[in-house]
Amino acid sequence: MAKSILSTYWARISAFHPNARLYLVSAVLTGAAFGVYRLLFNFYVLSMGFDEGLLGQLITITSMAALVTALPMGYLADMLGRKNSLLLGGAVVAAGVGAMLLWPSVIMFYAMNILMGMAQGLQTVTMAPFLLENSGEEERTYLFSLSSGMQMAAAFVGNSIGGYLPGWIASQQGVAATSSVAYSGALGIISVIAMLGLLPLFWLRTPVLKKSERALFAPFAYARQHPVTLTKLIAPMLVTSIGAGLFMPFMNVFFRVVHQQPDPVIGNVLAWGALAMGIGLMIAPPLADRLGKAELVVITQGISIPFLIMLGYSPWFWMSALGHYVRLSLMNMSGPIYTTFVMEHVEPDSRATVASLVSMANSFGWAFSPSISGYLQVHYGFAPVFALVVVLYSLSVFMYWKFFWKVTPVRVVPQSA
Numbered sequence: 001m002a003k004s005i006l007s008t009y010w011a012r013i014s015a016f017h018p019n020a021r022l023y024l025v026s027a028v029l030t031g032a033a034f035g036v037y038r039l040l041f042n043f044y045v046l047s048m049g050f051d052e053g054l055l056g057q058l059i060t061i062t063s064m065a066a067l068v069t070a071l072p073m074g075y076l077a078d079m080l081g082r083k084n085s086l087l088l089g090g091a092v093v094a095a096g097v098g099a100m101l102l103w104p105s106v107i108m109f110y111a112m113n114i115l116m117g118m119a120q121g122l123q124t125v126t127m128a129p130f131l132l133e134n135s136g137e138e139e140r141t142y143l144f145s146l147s148s149g150m151q152m153a154a155a156f157v158g159n160s161i162g163g164y165l166p167g168w169i170a171s172q173q174g175v176a177a178t179s180s181v182a183y184s185g186a187l188g189i190i191s192v193i194a195m196l197g198l199l200p201l202f203w204l205r206t207p208v209l210k211k212s213e214r215a216l217f218a219p220f221a222y223a224r225q226h227p228v229t230l231t232k233l234i235a236p237m238l239v240t241s242i243g244a245g246l247f248m249p250f251m252n253v254f255f256r257v258v259h260q261q262p263d264p265v266i267g268n269v270l271a272w273g274a275l276a277m278g279i280g281l282m283i284a285p286p287l288a289d290r291l292g293k294a295e296l297v298v299i300t301q302g303i304s305i306p307f308l309i310m311l312g313y314s315p316w317f318w319m320s321a322l323g324h325y326v327r328l329s330l331m332n333m334s335g336p337i338y339t340t341f342v343m344e345h346v347e348p349d350s351r352a353t354v355a356s357l358v359s360m361a362n363s364f365g366w367a368f369s370p371s372i373s374g375y376l377q378v379h380y381g382f383a384p385v386f387a388l389v390v391v392l393y394s395l396s397v398f399m400y401w402k403f404f405w406k407v408t409p410v411r412v413v414p415q416s417a
Contacts, residue, residue: 029197035155056374065117152278163267245369280333312386
């Protein structure tokens with residue numbers, strides 16, 4: 001049985017298009033860099049004398065920028081082509097991090113997070129169509145999952161190193177490991193690595209769409225033609241994003257404030273969490289082959305909820321960390337599977353359109369929830385935050401079950417690589 005699964009997995013990976021392989025190399029490098037960024041940036045802001053309220057606002061405006069500009073970014077991605085869109089988005093994000101380190105101020109934080117949100121939106125609306133265009137039907141699920149899984153595995157390495165980077169910088173500069181100088185130096189190294197991670201993308205070979213193939217208002221037309229299908233596909237993701245935005249951006253703060261852990265320990269917790277998530281993502285495709293895509297979503301996300309409660313309410317750090325590992329793996333392992341499932345429910349010429357709408361749904365919750373969460377943390381702590389997340393995640397699992405359990409996807413015409 002295991003030999004058969006491994007043989008199938010190898011056959012699917014061997015079928016990857018050269019463009020897909022180059023993208024995966026870039027994803028690993030940038031994934032490692034931004035694993036460190038997600039660990040240290042919150043601490044950098046706090047070390048400057050700001051509080052969790054500002055962190056929530058920064059996360060909100062980043063996601064709000066991605067949400068508001070999702071449709072024009074989709075049009076821009078078609079105009080520039082997949083290669084140029086991925087390069088531009090990655091370069092702007094890396095440059096935005098560098099600018100916040102060189103000229104740190106509240107205004108610069110706001111401005112760069114808006115710009116980075118737009119750039120991340122450009123990358124997001126480009127990625128799913130790019131992977132679809134560079135995969136066949138058989139290996140598509142494996143490519144989506146492996147892409148996310150390898151980024152998480154890279155984030156494991158990044159988080160493992162990132163927790164120690166400020167200490168190394170501090171020892172060279174003669175400052176405290178929790179000082180803004182230490183965090184700034186560590187993030188500066190990460191910004192350079194993120195730029196280097198874009199190099200493989202220069203070898204991509206992708207076409208630029210003709211003007212007649214681009215449509216700025218295509219998402220509205222698709223929504224008008226398929227309102228019920230689109231609502232069912234998007235609504236559970238929207239609810240999940242609202243819940244995720246309440247606590248995911250603050251996991252490092254949670255372990256520091258609630259469990260009083262130092263940076264290296266937090267870095268290791270987030271690193272092992274990323275590794276657990278990466279492993280889950282990589283084993284998801286063969287499970288989806290056996291259980292079905294929607295069924296895998298319902299089962300894994302449903303089982304993750306008790307571990308979410310363990311994470312948020314356990315009085316012991318080790319139990320909370322264990323809940324974090326298991327929950328992260330179960331909740332997220334089906335993400336790329338569901339993205340593939342969504343694409344299978346729409347016609348080939350509507351996939352880029354739906355990718356933009358999916359991006360908007362994912363950004364919506366993160367655009368509003370972090371500010372709400374920051375307020376709750378300052379005034380009431382993390383307990384009400386996790387209570388809201390449990391309710392929202394339970395609702396989203398129910399919606400997945402109600403809409404898609406045992407539903408056969410629409411048969412689509414395979415896309416040439």
